[in-house]
Amino acid sequence: MRTYAIGDIHGHLDKLELAHELIAADRTACGDETAPIVHIGDLVDRGPDSAGVLRYLSAQQQTDGRIVVLKGNHEQMLDDFLTNPPGTDDAQANGYLRPGIGGRATLASFGMDPDAPAADLQRDARVHVSASEHAFLASLPLTFLHGACLFVHAGIRPGLPLEQQDPEDLIWIRKEFLESSEDHGLLVVHGHTPIERVEHHGNRLNIDTGAAFGGPLSAIVIEGRAAWLLSPSGRLPV
Structure with a gap:
């Protein structure tokens, strides 16, 4: 079962569009038009066009049932x-x-003065961020299950079934998850903790390669529990 996934975007619409182009090329190469594309979360902040990223993904999701945004x-x-x-x-x-x-x-990407006082920004944000944009943001799911993989932004607390996981852990956890060698049953595909290159640890797969800090935005393809990084020259083993 094939799945595509994209790491932490952090407001870089240009990198996101390139990632989608790489996925489209791989779809053509392998003849698969049905596999979902999972965006692992952290769509916004730090980069130059968070508003553009939200609007792009919202529009994509409305017309393409393969688009998953966490x-x-x-x-x-x-x-x-x-x-x-x-x-x-x-x-x-x-x-x-x-x-x-x-x-x-x-x-600022929504057209606001980024240097204004916090109270003014909080008040004005209700005008600049539309109700539909806020609703899209608020309704995003925390997890996605597909094949042998669990997709989640930060990770899970080892030893707990998915239905008992704390939502805070799913978007914030680091040390307890990253240092665990426990078999989670499913391969946990996550971002949240930036690294230089995609890392496959057997029980987890980290795909946040630091787009927020000048690194690339990685797009990967997973088949079973094996993963490849997508590049302009094709698949690269992870």
Whole structure:
């Protein structure tokens, strides 16, 4: 069973479009027009065009049933920023806007002044981010099961069945998951923790190659539990 997957995008629409081109080329090469394309979350923040990424994926999903988009911690932070009334949770608002998170770059991509005070940005965001865009963001699922793989943004807590997993872990977990050599039953395909190149650890597959920090946005194809990186010259073993 074949699945395509794309790592953490972080507002880089140009890299996302290139990843989709690589997938289209692989579809043609192997003659598979049905395999889903899973976007592993962290669509927004840090990069120059988070608004464009959200609009592109929302439009793609409406016309193509193969498009799967998962929620990452950055989508959750933006959703919280848009949902909480201005001034009711200044710590949360300022947390999303602090340097390193990339929230101000996202708001700028929606046409807002990124240097405005937090309360003003939180108020104005309700105008600049449309209700349909916010609804798309808020409705993103946390997991996707396909074949021998579980797709999730950050990972899972080892030893717990999927139905008992804490949603916070699914978008935030690191150490307990990354350091575990436990067989999770399914191959867990995730992002969240940037690395230089796609890594297959047997029990998990990390596909976040740091697009947010100048690295590439990796597109992969998985067949069973084996994975290949897609490149302009074709498949490269992972």
